[in-house]
Amino acid sequence: MATVKPQKIHSIHVLRGVAIIMIVFSHCLGVFKNSNLIANSYLFSFLNLFAFNFTTFFVLIAGFLFQHLTYKYKVKEYYLSKFKTVVCPYISVSIFCFLYFHYQSLSSLPFFSSTEPSALGSIxxxxxxxxxxxxxxxxxMIIMIFAISPxxxxxxxxxxxxxxxxSMFWVVMFTKPDYTRPLLNLLHYGPVYLTGMMIKQNYEKxxxxxxxxxxLVIFFFGLCFCIPFVYRYVDYLGVEKLYYDTLQKIILFILALYFLDGLNRKNEHGRxxxxxxxxANISFPIYFIHEIIVLLLEQQVFNSPIADVIRTDNGQLASLGAISFLISTLTISIIIANLIKWIFKDKAKYLIGGNR
Known part of the structure; x- marks a missing residue:
């Protein structure tokens, strides 16, 4: 067991920043819902596939850092820290969502009922x-992973x-389930967390x-990317039942660590x-805030003279629109996160998560 505090791994820090940008980008791509976009545009299809499931990076990073920081693991302190920085902001952002997005549907239900749908039951x-x-x-899902930390x-x-x-074999066979099923998501992403721990434990090797x-590693990444890309346009490849998206991101994560490894030996870093x-430092607040911004921006565009852009079947236009959404969403999210931090100081971490 490690007894000496290990040095900061700058490559992991950079990858957290990359991950949050790509997660926001995937949701910005989702604004453009025309079902013909992927069929009509290889560019939009490429961006859609590449940006998808960067959640895997977050889970890998969490597992990697858990292994990296085992020298200071104490179960009570760990649970308390996660309650403050994960559970509390989850509750506070959820309260906002219930009031802003779900109030009308919830208010039409009885507060509590054991025989019919109720507001409390829905919440x-x-x-x-x-x-x-x-x-x-x-x-x-991630709270359940934190719960089994001992x-x-x-x-x-x-x-x-x-x-x-x-675990890397398992995520290919056990496909990513519907996002509304946390236990099944735990069975898919729990092994990803373990893979992150394994990568840190055997980092040098x-x-x-x-x-x-x-x-060879680049070839495997390309294979895991090209197979799901190609079978969007080919009727039968014989591998449709396998799930490559998570393995693709695991291999990309390992490649990124390799190419960024030089950062860990530098004292000075560029812009x-x-x-x-x-x-990376503001990734958690952005994670909690960004989808609210995306929905509000989408509503504003939908009600504007350029509403047809959202419905376009032009992949190049949709791709450019998604990039514009990304820049706008990140900018507004950062402004709001800093404003909340300025108003609430250290208490802001209970509302939108803390800076890293």
Whole structure:
């Protein structure tokens, strides 16, 4: 067991910033709902597939950092920290969603009933499934992972190579379930968390393995990306029942760690690093805020003279529109996050999550 505080891993910090940008981008792409976009545009299809499931990065990073920080793990302190920085903002953002997005439907129901749908029952169900706002499906699942941290800690003291390899095989066979089913999502992303722990435990070996087999690793990433891309346009490939999106992101994560490894030996970093570092620092508030901004921006565009842009079947136009949505959403989210922090100071972490 590690007894000395390990150094900060700058590459992981950068990847957290990348992950939050891509998660926001995937939701901005989702604004453009014309069913012909993917069929009509390889560009939009590529962006849609590449941006999808960067949640895997968040889970890998969480597992990686859990393994990295086992030297200071104490179960009571860990639970208290996660309650303050994860559960509390989840509750506060959910309250906003209930009041702003669901008030009309909830107010039409009786407050409590054991025989028919009720407001209380609907609220409890949404809290347990994270369905009150699209990105919040992640919260019940990650909270369950945090809840089993004593078990994960005991595993962290043993070799994780075998369980990590099994996990990478498992996520291909056990496809990502519907986002409204947190227990099944736990069965899919729990192994991803373990894979993140395994990568940290065997970091030097994995980096050397990638260095010695770089072209092969890039080939596997390309294969995991191209297969789901191609079978969007081909009737039958014989591999449709396998799920490559999560494995694709795991391999991309390992490749990114390899290419960014030089950051971990630098004392000074340039503007690009500082940008992604800032995005990483504010990633949790952005995660909680951004979908609200996306929905409000979508509503404003839908009610404006350029509403047809949202319904376009032109992939290039939709891609440009999604990038515009991304820039606007990130800018507004950062402004709101900093405003909340300025008003509530240290208490802001209970409302929208804390800065890293």
């Amino acid at each position: 409890v169900k949404m809290m347990l499934t994270g369905t009150q706002l699209l990105p919040l499906w992640f919260m019940p 078990l994960l800690y005991s595993w962290s003291q043993k070799s994780l190579i075998v369980i990590g390899l099994i 994995i980096m050397q393995l990638v260095k010695d087999n770089l072209l 690009t690093y500082k940008f992604f570092s800032y995005m």
